[in-house]
Amino acid sequence: MTGFLEKAGPWLARRAENVAVAMLAAMFAAFLLQIVFRYVLGLPIGWTHEVSVILWIWIVLWGAAFVTTDAEEIRFDIVYGAVRPRTRRAMCAVTAVVLVALYLVSLPAVIDYVSFMKVQKTTYLKIRYDWLFSIYVVFAVAAILRHLWLGWQALFHPERDAEESFLVKVGSGE
Incomplete structure (x- = not known):
């Protein structure tokens, strides 16, 4: 059992980092979309701000729970x-x-x-x-x-x- 945990632990840690990176990428994409819609197209949209806030909360708590050593x-x-x-x-x-x-x-x-x-x-x-x-x-x-x-x-x-x-x-x- 210990051998399994020693192999699974680093693999799971990398997957937790992958999830955090995916959330950060999605938050950045929503942020860029918000800028384009607001300042380039002149059509402010609110859902991108909501996505950014939600993802920020999840990134911080997910990272503290599973990524930070x-x-x-x-x-x-x-x-x-x-x-x-x-x-x-x-x-x-x-x-x-x-x-x-x-x-x-x-x-x-x-x-x-x-x-x-x-x-x-x-x-x-x-x-x-x-x-x-x-x-x-x-x-x-x-x-x-x-x-x-x-x-x-x-x-x-x-x-x-x-x-x-x-x-x-x-x-x-x-």
Whole structure:
């Protein structure tokens, strides 16, 4: 099973990047179409703006859920890089517990809100808001799973910290 995950993981990561790139390309095409219709043809259209906003929301949350790696996450590198590996692992574990708890506490309310939003639709394309906001539920579940994994790694796999220390040193220019 582990061998399958080691092969499937990078493949799935590349497919997640492909989805993000496709959304970005579609958003850019809608943006260009909006410019052409508004400034060249003198016929302003609203649906292109709606598509751009929807795709931006989806790109940000999709990318945060499936494309961004742990090494690319924002952290206080000055503090994180200055402490010993054991302290770094403790910081990672505490952060994971806090974030998992916050996401888990908020998840029922998020699901209720997204479900409730089926009563409204977007202005131009008539897309139900529950479909539009469903990406946040996907993001929240992915964040919970990611931080559970990171906390587990920090607590039970100290060899991961050697790789992490290397990444911190490379990132700081050492």
